[in-house]
Amino acid sequence: MLHFDVIIVGAGVAGLYASLHLPKNLKVLILCKDQPWECNTFYAQGGIAVAKDIEDIALHIKDTLDAGAGMCDVDAVKTLSEESLEVLEDLIVRQTPFDKDAQGNLLFTKEAAHSTSRIIHAGGDSTGRALHSHLIAQVSHTLWKNATVTELLIENGHCYGVSVLTKRGNYNLYANHIVLASGGVGALFEYHTNAYTISSELHGMILENGLRLKDMEMLQFHPTVFVKTQHARKMLLSEALRGEGAQVVDYFGNRFLFDYDPRGELASRDKVARSIFDYKQKLAQNYANAPEEQREVYLDLNTFSKEFFYERFPNIARNLSAFGYVLPRDRIPISPAFHYCMGGIETDRIGKVIGMENLYAVGECACTGVHGANRLASNSLLEGLVFSRRSARDILGSYGAKQEVKKREFLLHTEVLQNTQDENLKAILRHLMWNKVGITRKKSGLNEALGGVEVMLQSGVGRLLKLRLLTAKNIIESALKRDASIGAHYLADEGVV
Numbered sequence: 001m002l003h004f005d006v007i008i009v010g011a012g013v014a015g016l017y018a019s020l021h022l023p024k025n026l027k028v029l030i031l032c033k034d035q036p037w038e039c040n041t042f043y044a045q046g047g048i049a050v051a052k053d054i055e056d057i058a059l060h061i062k063d064t065l066d067a068g069a070g071m072c073d074v075d076a077v078k079t080l081s082e083e084s085l086e087v088l089e090d091l092i093v094r095q096t097p098f099d100k101d102a103q104g105n106l107l108f109t110k111e112a113a114h115s116t117s118r119i120i121h122a123g124g125d126s127t128g129r130a131l132h133s134h135l136i137a138q139v140s141h142t143l144w145k146n147a148t149v150t151e152l153l154i155e156n157g158h159c160y161g162v163s164v165l166t167k168r169g170n171y172n173l174y175a176n177h178i179v180l181a182s183g184g185v186g187a188l189f190e191y192h193t194n195a196y197t198i199s200s201e202l203h204g205m206i207l208e209n210g211l212r213l214k215d216m217e218m219l220q221f222h223p224t225v226f227v228k229t230q231h232a233r234k235m236l237l238s239e240a241l242r243g244e245g246a247q248v249v250d251y252f253g254n255r256f257l258f259d260y261d262p263r264g265e266l267a268s269r270d271k272v273a274r275s276i277f278d279y280k281q282k283l284a285q286n287y288a289n290a291p292e293e294q295r296e297v298y299l300d301l302n303t304f305s306k307e308f309f310y311e312r313f314p315n316i317a318r319n320l321s322a323f324g325y326v327l328p329r330d331r332i333p334i335s336p337a338f339h340y341c342m343g344g345i346e347t348d349r350i351g352k353v354i355g356m357e358n359l360y361a362v363g364e365c366a367c368t369g370v371h372g373a374n375r376l377a378s379n380s381l382l383e384g385l386v387f388s389r390r391s392a393r394d395i396l397g398s399y400g401a402k403q404e405v406k407k408r409e410f411l412l413h414t415e416v417l418q419n420t421q422d423e424n425l426k427a428i429l430r431h432l433m434w435n436k437v438g439i440t441r442k443k444s445g446l447n448e449a450l451g452g453v454e455v456m457l458q459s460g461v462g463r464l465l466k467l468r469l470l471t472a473k474n475i476i477e478s479a480l481k482r483d484a485s486i487g488a489h490y491l492a493d494e495g496v497v
Contacts (some may be wrong), residue, residue: 001409003174004029005394007162008150009202010181012039014127014363014384016135016181019394026144026399028141029173031164033148033197037129037134038384040183040195040364041381044128045315046111047121047240049378050084057081059115064379065112067268068372071215076349076369080379080386087385093359096134098122111243112270119378125238125313130360131156131381149202150417150463152359153180153410154209159359160408165384165417177358177395180345184364185219187426188305188472189338190434193236202365204467206345207474211355214367215343216471217479218488219265220375221439222432223272224248224299226332227319233239235319237299239377242266244312245303248276249331250283250293259436270374270488273336277439280335336439340380342363342371342488343478350455351391357429362388373487388419418462425465429472440492450476 002028008015011032021373022028032039051057060081065072098120099107110117122130139462144166151163153172161174182202186194203213224242227237242248242265248257260275261267267275276297283295301309309328317327325332344367346354351366353359364383370383429452436449453473457466485491 002171003176003407005175006177006179007031007175007344008179008181009141009162010039010183010363010365011036011136012041012181012183012363012384013131013135013381014388015179015181016132016139017385018181018362018388018392019139019141020135021389022141022395024140029175030139030141030143031147031162032143032145033151035145036143037132038195038197039132040198041132041384042187043193043195043233043236044131045121045125045233045236046240046378046382047109047127048131048381049111049119049376050088050106050382051081051113051333052116052118054085057085058120060084060118063115064370064376065372067374067376068370071218071372071487073349073369078348079390080393082384083386083389084382087382087389091385094134094138095257096122097130099124109240109243111239112263112266112272113376119240119243121240122195123314124311125240125315128381129315140437149182149205151413152202152205152209153407154356154359158357158406159356160406160410163410163413170412172412174407174409176405177398179351179388179391179395180353180361180365181363181384182342182357182365184341185471185475186233186338188433188468188475189438190224190430191234191335191337192232192371193222193225193234193337193339196232197470199464200471201464201467203345203474204470206353206466207470211353211419212346213343213471213474214346215373215478216341216475217482218342218371218373219338219437219475220340220342220488221273221336222268223269223336224274224334225337225339226323227335227337228323228333237316237332237334238313239269240317241299241301241313247303248272248334249298249300250279251296251298253300259491268374269377272308274402274439274490276334277336279282280341286467293333296333299334301333304328338438340375342373342375343367345422347387349390350394351387360391362391373489375401413463415463419462419465421459421463425459425461426468429453429456429468433472433475437472437479438489441479442492442494444478444494446476446480450480
């Protein structure tokens with residue numbers, strides 16, 4: 001019987017930062033589905049939103065609440081901003097390689113819907129990669145790669161451990177505390193910016209155990225993504241590009257976003273994504289017989305000098321250059337794509353899953369209430385840092401009090417994990433979710449999607465696909481329950497084609 005003090009599921013920023021706040025004398029195991037860097041943190045470009053100083057806290061809170069369209073938990077947002085200063089100080093003490101000016105001062109950039117420049121970054125447009133590499137180098141606990149969690153071992157409000165599939169077989173692992181840091185739901189959509197390991201399976205396990213997901217209809221679609229690639233994960237073109245001056249234009253150079261919102265490129269993500277999506281549909285109708293390039297929307301980088309662009313956005317420059325673009329001269333065709341799930345596993349403000357004694361959820365898989373109906377740019381890495389630290393501290397506090405360590409052994413589950421038709425059904429699910437549960441929605445389309453998911457659930461799929469389908473069904477049902485558009489949930493008129 002393999003028993004640990006803490007098992008952490010996920011090796012992104014939330015999982016790693018939680019582990020760094022758990023001392024070496026605790027027996028801690030970190031599980032990741034593939035290699036540790038195959039996570040959303042590693043691909044995050046823009047940066048970390050922080051209150052620049054105590055005076056900026058109130059404005060950071062206001063910006064976050066405004067973006068969340070009245071659906072945020074106000075106390076959770078206050079916690080996020082107030083503790084951002086403590087987290088920043090800790091990261092600096094840990095010598096995180098943030099970008100600085102010649103005098104050694106932190107460089108702050110501005111992103112959409114922020115009232116001021118408050119986003120810190122590292123490696124230009126490689127914040128996630130730099131942060132992930134720096135944190136993982138400090139981890140002293142055991143990390144298992146290629147370990148897929150297939151079941152949560154839950155009984156009577158207590159999580160005893162997890163079942164995990166490794167290259168050496170399937171095991172039940174037990175722990176006093178379990179921390180879920182498994183990321184969001186990207187694999188449910190045809191176009192997305194997520195790591196391929198982000199599958200929503202843990203969300204399905206929450207549902208099958210009678211626990212709650214919250215606000216799952218609130219899905220964020222990043223407005224500027226390069227989708228002309230065969231890879232499942234599409235190439236994100238950071239929010240910081242527009243924050244630094246990149247412009248969204250059509251073939252003729254028209255900055256049409258100002259026709260939708262007076263803030264143009266700096267409107268909130270949901271508005272920019274919806275505007276581009278709508279404009280592309282109009283272009284498809286108005287220029288149906290014109291060359292394809294006239295039906296595209298572009299990111300114009302000509303406001304940048306070549307030197308600045310390659311220094312500030314080295315990864316974007318390298319990746320786009322590999323596709324043959326000459327930068328910053330060439331305009332880049334863009335489309336929205338799924339990016340982030342504001343909803344998730346319902347937790348309290350220390351990250352503990354509602355209804356559970358010893359199960360925590362942190363990072364994108366959780367719903368702490370800080371994002372509401374629409375996440376403010378670059379608050380995601382911050383949320384993972386703040387709430388993983390809070391969960392770790394709560395776990396440590398429990399060791400200071402006398403408590404009975406509950407132990408119970410479970411039989412290994414015997415469900416087939418994958419059937420032969422599952423890969424084809426996954427592709428059908430992604431197409432269905434993108435077209436019916438995407439940037440704009442109709443009640444009729446949502447009902448079609450629900451019917452399709454229910455048919456697949458009844459078709460003898462393997463366990464892992466079943467878990468994805470349970471999550472997709474919850475997203476659709478949550479969207480159907482919300483009758484009015486708000487934030488990222490946008491209902492189009494049924495008569496609109």
